[in-house]
Amino acid sequence: MKRIGIDVGGTNTDAVLIADGKVVQGVKVATTPDVTSGVAAAIEALDTAVDLGAGVDALMIGTTHFINAVVQRRNLTKVAVIRIALPATSALPPFTDWPSDLAELANGGVWQIEGGHDYDGRRFAPLDVAAARQIAREIRDLGLKYVVVNALFSPLDPSDEMAIAAIMHEEIPDVSVTCAHLLGGIGLLERENAAILNASLIALAEETIHAFEQAKSEVGLSAPLFVTQNDGTVAEAARAAEYPVFSFASGATNSMRGAAYLSGLKEAVVVDVGGTTADFGHLRQGFPREANAVVHVGGVRTLFRMPDLVSIGLGGGSHVDLNSGAIGPLSVGYRLSDEALVFGGNRLTATDIGVAAGLIDLGDRKRLAHISADQVRNVLRRCKEMLEENVDRMKTSAGDVTLIAVGGGAFLVPEELQGVGRVVRVQHGGCANAVGAAIAQVSGEVDQVFQGVTRSEAIASARKLAEARAVEAGADSESLALIEAEDTPIAYLPGNAMRVRVKIVGDIRSTRIRKSNKEEVTCQSAS
Template sequence: MKRIGIDVGGTNTDAVLIVDEKVVHFVKRPTTADVTSGILDALKALRAEPAAAVKVDAVVIGTTHFINAVVQRRHVQKIGAIRIGMPASASLPPFCDWPTDLASLVNGEIFMLEGGHDYDGRPFMPLDTAGLKEAARKIRDKGLRSVAVCSSFSPLDPSCETTAREILAEICPDVAVTLSHDLGRIGLLERENAALLNASLHDLAVTTVAAFRKAIADSGIDAPLFLTQNDGTVMQAEIATAFPVMSFASGATNSMRGAAHLSGLDDAMVVDVGGTTSDIGQLRHGFPREANAVVEVGGVRTLFRMPDLLSIGLGGGSHVDEDPVRVGPLSVGYRLTTDALVFGGSRLTSTDIAVAAGLIDIGDRSRVARLPKRLIDAALRDAWRKLEEDIDRMKTEAGDVPLLAVGGGAFLVPDRLPGISEIVRVPHGDCANAVGAAIAQVSGEADQVFRDLTREDAIAAARDIAADRAVQAGAARDSLKTVDVEDMPIAYLPGNALRVRVRVAGAIADPDLPAAA
């Protein structure tokens, strides 16, 4: 296995070459405003090393493009929103719980039609196909290029959504269609919100993936492109174009997967201290623990596959205020090498504090030699207090657990913390995010209700579905392993109903080898 992993952070873009699961070479370059230039710079620097000038099997990129677009209200597009479930959902139309500024940028037209299913999978109302055709014509005439379709209880029966896609493809074939059951779980508004966000990012996803491909080609690399996704696995670039929301939290999950790989620990707390933020999470069986509750993205409530993370405004580029002494949440970000005192700038940052305290040796130490010891100690105490409190918030057990400290700003993590059995610092920990991208696997998930089956048979059926989806996404079938299994009896449904969720993951399939049956 020879792979290049790239992770684009708010401050740095890291690139690493992994050969047979070992780090051969890595580079760190400042993230650029257009992001893709930073990727190209990192790739060129990586390939300049003779040991890294080898043919690679894949390039895997973790990007913040898509979540930044939502948070910053930039590069989102107007879309059509089709809700199938009338008259039951009339009082809560699409975008009803969105921040008004974001809704005004995305809401192109709303169509609410009869159809959908009930909680037991029975049809709620006959699907209004005539209304769907009229909606498709209006979408075409209005020039909307992306549509989100959400039907009530579509994870149980997606037929209304798939019919809507067929009608849209017939009347406006150039429109990109997002179906909510492909993204979310049971929970109408949150699943619909995920689909709406996804549809609003379609054009950005197309241009971003194309730019990534160009950067790879311009670097002289001939290899397939993958993007990392929220659960610590990868998806083919074509799938990423269709589902950009699946990359929202990929940066933090890359670091967690990289930390697990570099340390050999599959169960531990992880803190990834970057230049702008610190992401805190927990590893379970080598993968980030998933959030089982609603996750807000840019003020929008969603419920789909996302890691259970806590992000705080603490990083290597964090501003340090002197009266009162406070570290973060503002950061100089990718301007660290120009704005920080040790690099000739005028802004006091946490990196300056660390240099003055002797924790790291970068830049010109003489420029912080006159910082008062009182200020240095107070700033470090503030940073340590924040880490201690928030790591404890993310723990799910009372006993002491190991903590993996990674990221370019890991020097801010003290050697001892209450509730932590040991602080583990790993080689190449400052590029754990890129390592996590390079070693990432392909996953597949099944989440549905089974009836008239034993628990064992239902789980086996879900596992088969998840495995097929993983193989379809590019995994080698013989490498698949079960990562998560959840099952819950549904008392209000007949036929011994059981809701089962299974996730599997495996290595990227070798395109030169025949697929396993």
């Protein structure tokens, strides 16, 4: 079984080839402004290093492209938002508590209509279908193509969102409707925020994933494309394009999962030192520890399940000031290979300091002759302090932790750090994020109302069903693990009714991949 994992970071695009559970080769190329030519270059570099041949089973890409678009306020599309909750909730309309610059980019108009449900499953107000049809025409006349529908208590009963989505499809050609109940649970505003961010990113996601597909075929790969998700699983390309917010934090998840895989450790602090930032996370049972309830994305409040991360401006491309010994937060980013002193540029970076200190051998060392040993020590001391402070922030108890240092800038992590028992470095650690993408898992989900059984019986049945779905999706039945379980009582329905959501993940079963690959090869030769 061969899989290619690619991680598109702000500075580097990393790619690895994994065959039968072993990393065969890792490559690192500069991320390009258009993202996709960097992806193509990475696959080509991989192909040059090891002949990929025809046997690649899957291409898995992790990208921070979508979350960066929100943070940097670019490539966002205007969205029409329909909230189905009148006569309630109108005092806090959609886009309340959004940063105004972001709201301006995403807000294509807000409509509120009657409808929705109560906590117990009863109808809250009759659904105003006539108003929805009128609104659909207004949206069509405004030329808006992306619509969010969010109904009161839709995670319990999504029927109103689905009914209004159907009307949008009838009235607006080529419309794309994001139903909020698919993006979040109870919490009307947070669910709506997630849905709006999602809808405003779909155009970019479609374009990006299309370009990934193109890059893939340009280098002659026929393997299916998957995009990695926040929870360490993968989604097929088409689904990923529809739900870009689910891949928001996949870069961090990938690097932590990759660190766990390469080191064989399940409990450790991970630091991924890239070109621009160092990200600190905490592995628990091989998965990143999740952040507490509310996560702000680009200033917008959401309830996404994301890894608990601390990110600081420290990386291989960080600017260095010799006088003060300060590093970052500014970075030369993907221009490292042009701008760093050792590469003939004019900017002193953390990479130059690493070369001067003999931590890494890159470029032309003679260009650093003017830097004194004291100055180098001074900068490295500052770097050590920054690392120690943030490892400590990730800790939950006072004892020493094991630190796995990965990423292209991991040479900046010294062997001795206060509060760290040992620093673990792994082969291919520079591409841990791409490894994490390559080993991403498949999932099986259940979201269903159960009646006439106890809570534990309901969760157990949901779990069984989700496990079966994961296996059906290609998971190895030996590797299944529960990663999400949530139950919400529906008091109004008889028989102790409750809605149960369960998510199971498992490693991709190799036979399945082989089989689907054979089918693909057959298709190719037939065409």
